[in-house]
Amino acid sequence: MVNIYVTRRIPEKGLQMLKNAFGENSVEVNPDDRVLNYDELMEKVKGRDAILSLLTDKMDDKVMDAAGPNCKIISNYAVGYNNIDTNAASERNIIVTNTPGVLTNATADMAIALIFAVARRVTEGDRFMREHKYKGWAPMLLLGKQITGKTLGIIGAGRIGQAIGKKMYKGFGMNILYFDRSTKDEFEKETGAKKVDLETLCKESNFISINLNYTPETHHLINEKVFNMMHKDTVLVNTARGQIIDEKALVKALREKKIFGAGLDVYENEPAMAHSLETLDNAVLAPHLGSATAEARTKMSEIAAQNIIDALQARKPKYVVN
Ligand code: GLV
Numbered sequence: 561m562v563n564i565y566v567t568r569r570i571p572e573k574g575l576q577m578l579k580n581a582f583g584e585n586s587v588e589v590n591p592d593d594r595v596l597n598y599d600e601l602m603e604k605v606k607g608r609d610a611i612l613s614l615l616t617d618k619m620d621d622k623v624m625d626a627a628g629p630n631c632k633i634i635s636n637y638a639v640g641y642n643n644i645d646t647n648a649a650s651e652r653n654i655i656v657t658n659t660p661g662v663l664t665n666a667t668a669d670m671a672i673a674l675i676f677a678v679a680r681r682v683t684e685g686d687r688f689m690r691e692h693k694y695k696g697w698a699p700m701l702l703l704g705k706q707i708t709g710k711t712l713g714i715i716g717a718g719r720i721g722q723a724i725g726k727k728m729y730k731g732f733g734m735n736i737l738y739f740d741r742s743t744k745d746e747f748e749k750e751t752g753a754k755k756v757d758l759e760t761l762c763k764e765s766n767f768i769s770i771n772l773n774y775t776p777e778t779h780h781l782i783n784e785k786v787f788n789m790m791h792k793d794t795v796l797v798n799t800a801r802g803q804i805i806d807e808k809a810l811v812k813a814l815r816e817k818k819i820f821g822a823g824l825d826v827y828e829n830e831p832a833m834a835h836s837l838e839t840l841d842n843a844v845l846a847p848h849l850g851s852a853t854a855e856a857r858t859k860m861s862e863i864a865a866q867n868i869i870d871a872l873q874a875r876k877p878k879y880v881v882n
C-alpha cells in the first residue's frame with residue numbers, strides 16, 4: 561500500500577486528490593498545526609513512499625536516509641526549495657518538486673502591497689491612529705513617496721519579478737529596470753524593461769524588489785556595499801528569501817536613513833528577525849505572507865499532490881527541480 565506523509569495540514573483539496581488516487585488510508589498528516597522538530601521529522605518520514613514537505617522543514621541527507629529506500633519523491637509545498645538538499649535527493653534517486661506558477665500573482669501582489677505600505681507610510685499611519693496621536697490634518701504629516709511614473713528595479717526577473725514589473729508598468733506607468741542572468745525579451749517588449757547591472761539598478765531605481773531564488777550565489781547579495789549604491793529615497797522590498805539580504809547591514813541602512821524604507825516578508829533567521837527591526841518606523845514587517853491567499857494555497861495543494869501522484873504512478877511530475 562502507498563504510504564504518504566504530509567508534514568503539516570494543507571488545504572483539503574490536495575489531500576483529497578491523494579486519497580482518491582491511493583486510498584483513504586494512504587495519507588498521514590501531522591495532526592498538530594506546527595512545524596515538526598528535526599527529530600520528529602526523522603521519525604515521521606520512516607518508510608514513506610512520498611513526503612509532502614513545507615519550506616519550514618529541513619530536508620537534508622539524514623532525513624532522506626531516515627525515510628529509506630522506498631521514498632520516491634519529496635514534494636515541496638512552495639516555489640522556493642532551498643530547505644531541501646537537492647543533490648542528496650538526486651544521489652538517492654528521490655525526485656524533488658515545487659509548486660511554481662500558482663503563487664506568482666499572490667506573491668507579486670504582496671510585493672506591491674509592501675511597496676505601497678512603505679512609500680505611503682501605511683503602517684506608521686495605522687500605529688499613529690491607534691496611539692491617538694492624530695490631532696487633525698497637517699500639511700507635513702507623514703509625507704511619503706510618489707509611486708506613479710517612478711522607476712522600479714527588479715532583482716531577479718523570473719515569473720514573480722516579471723509579474724510585478726508588468727503590473728507596475730501597466731497600472732502605475734513605472735519605468736522598469738531588471739537585474740538577471742538572462743535577457744527577458746518578451747518582458748522587455750511588453751514593459752520596455754531594461755536589463756542593467758546591479759549598481760545601475762541601485763542608483764537609478766526609486767523602488768527595488770527582490771525576487772531571486774536563494775542559492776549559495778545569492779547569499780547576502782544585498783550587503784553593505786550594495787546599500788551604499790542605493791540612495792536616501794530608495795524603497796526596498798523582499799518577498800523572496802531573507803538570506804539574500806545581510807539583515808545587519810539592512811538595519812544599519814534603515815537606522816542611518818541611507819534608504820527611505822524597507823518592506824520585508826522574509827527574514828534571515830526566520831521566524832526570528834534582527835531585534836532592531838521592530839524599533840524602526842521605516843520598516844514594514846510581514847510574516848512570510850507572499851503566497852497567503854486562499855486561492856494560491858489551495859492551488860499549491862493541488863500541484864503538490866499532483867506531483868506526488870505522477871511520481872508514484874511512474875510518470876514524470878511537471879515541476880521537477882533536481
Ligand atoms: C514561499 O516562500 C514559497 O517559496 O513558496
Ligand code: GLV
Pocket residue numbers: 639660661664717718719720721771
Ligand atoms: C517563481 O514563480 C519565479 O520564478 O519567480
